[in-house]
Amino acid sequence: MAFIIEMLNIVKDFPGIRANDDVTLQVEKGSIHALLGENGAGKSTLMSILFGLYSPDGGSIRIRGETVRISDPNVANELGIGMVHQHFKLVHNFTVTENIILGLEPKKGPVLDIKSAAVKVAELSKLYGLDVDPFAKIEDISVSMQQRVEILKMLYRDAEILIFDEPTAVLTPQEIHELMGIMRRLVEEGKTILLITHKLKEIKAVADTCTVLRRGKLIGTVPVAETSEASMAEMMVGREVSFSVDKGPAHPGKVVLEVKDLCVKNAKGLLGVKNLSLSVREGEILGLCGIDGNGQTELIQALTGLAPIESGSVTVQGVDITDLPVKQRLDSGLGHIPEDRHRHGLVLDFRLDENMVIHSYGSEPFSRHGILDYGAIRKNADRLIEEFDVRSGRGPDTKARSMSGGNQQKAILAREIDRSPIAFVIAQPTRGLDVGAIEYIHKRIVAERDKGKAILLASLELDEILDVSDRIAVIYGGEIVGVVDADKTDENELGLMMSGSVRKAG
């Protein structure tokens, strides 16, 4: 058994936290090795150490049996280590070839020799079945093609060890399937792949071995073929996890939230949402699914008053809220769990109790005649912390910034559910959360549905959409391309609609 990478007893300290605590990772040559762990488990830190972005405080690294010191990414490159980052690092108005040769441009005399580079790129693309046009401009090709350009970039530099950092986050199910094929092809050609992910399904589908980290510590390394998803999840979280959402059938009533012919401009000044109509009835969860960047953010911000509406209308229980400011929308019964909890959901430097009254601080009992009543604010926080099991270092006194993502999200959920809105817009409620918190949040969302609330749930996680929703609306290019019943559809159909290749009226 030849290990190509050996990271032995790695220790890495950051102020206040030990990100890696005696972690050992051994990767066999020619295998796909998954690195599994919740957010903050130390996966990225470990990979950053391997790639030379951080230097470890303890432990040693051996590549192909030789002890090495990887002081910066150039050393990693020379050792044949390449990384496909979660956020691509491409120049958008350059061609594929120009991007790939960036940094080691081939020259014919003093002149750049693009032609021979393009030939090499085309050859590599063919060898690994990547199907990339060397002369296409980055801005003209799809996200999954851009990812392949990143892969080609590494292959062009003769990388033998390829690190994929959460590569499927931006892909449709079909594209994920294709990526897995590419990964297998790479391994057949003798490459070694390190796959960072928290998605068990993908590990099961493609990886040979899986190393699990939890809170910076090594939990174990297991052969994937002999390990079930459930037991890997247990290793990751530290307890048994239920995967399915426990919910009864929906009893939808009359329409509560209605969107008609909505047009919203995006940050570029183009129409991000085009003539979009949808309606959500009381007692049902309408899932909104789509690939990131297809108008979800614009739609949600327009509904909740954070972005101006070009044309069309939004009504809540028959009341037109199209032109109302945020405060009056909220007063009309709209609730909003924002997709970015740090940017919109919380004031991170406020204490938890202050964050809990961010909408209602101006009204009784939290203030009287413009003077805050910290006693009432504290009591309110204590009640919500208790009811929603929000855990933090110092209870209501904790700064929101120092809380974990799951508890931050629980705090937002508590605050918004407590407002008891009739129409509830929920965006990415479980992004980046661990399995336990996801379980809890899904339960609360379904409970709200059962209380008769109309819920619009936008998520990039297809599993979440399928598990929690009653009906599913698919958004593509700012338009709803189909509405289907959750129990009559599957990943495949949704995936095709998400990529715009199939339309279906609901």
Next chain:
Amino acid sequence: MANKKLGDTRKGDALLVPVVAVLLGFAVGSVVVMITGKSPLVMFNAMLQGLTGLNVARGSFNPRYIGELVIQAMPIILTALCFGFAARTGLFNIGAEGQLMVGSLAATTVALLVRAPAFIHIPLVLGAGMVAGALWGAIPGYLKARFNVHEVVVTIMLNYVALHMNNLMILNVFGSVDRVKTAQFPQSALLKDPWLESITNGSRLNWGFVPVLIAIVVYWFVIEKTTFGYGLRAVGYNKDAAKYAGMKVNRNIVLSMMIAGAFAGLAGAVITTGTFSFGRALSAAEGYGFDGMAVALVGSNQAVGILLAGLLFGMLKAAGPLMQSNGIPKEIGGIIQASIVLFVAMKYGLERLISVLRLRRDKASALPVTGEEAGV
């Protein structure tokens, strides 16, 4: 010590950085004094005298120094409140200087043109200064809220406008006799009081400290206790979250700049009718704005912090002449002041240094035990 790590915070750490910064500042000052060949003890004696009026070396007491310290501290505390208030709303108000000058101009106008008994005249003078400062602050606030023009650019420009407007008015409208100052204000407009001067052995101490103390309390109350202050802090920390929660972000920005301006305008009125008794034409800005920024920084924009930091910087200024009379260059005060600001700005470095030192101390106290066990 098992679970101690870098970055562990303890209660009172918020206070620790400014205190350490001040100590380091004095250390730098001492080193510089030693380089000039004098004893730092002379410097500290001068400072103690500036602070308490006591001359330890000679065993004498002169309350005049206390008065001068307060006089120096008053305007920079107010400009610090000005900077701090805007900063709590996420605005970088460099315009305290200009807001102070229009405040002083408005105070001059009311002092010269209004005839009224003192108990009406003085509040009118102070109120005029505050209103003028508030309006001057409203300009960058409005431009920021409406057109997203950066307040730093606008306030810097407005400082010049204020300076030249002040000079134009003083010299031409009020008919300055000596091309430097206006006529004397009537007694009813003045914060000066012979009694205060006499108990402090002829210092320039005046009733200006009363509105300053009130301003500190108002600052604390508005920011910490009111819904308005809650909204301002929310906007300051996270504009997007404030918007999401339905707050009127733009209105808060304008109001915050106006209140900040009012603090600086008050400083202008206090200087004009307390320290002086006439409107003055200025050749250049006097630096109250920048001193205020430094005070706010050292006081971490907290009411009590600003009061203490203001007194400290007032002391450094007041001790200048004393040091000079003892053969120590008075610029040392400025050097100490600058070093303190520098060390406070190095907040993260200091925090790290403190926690490293703690870790080491904890380790050191654990070592002898293991040493004994090993038989060393």
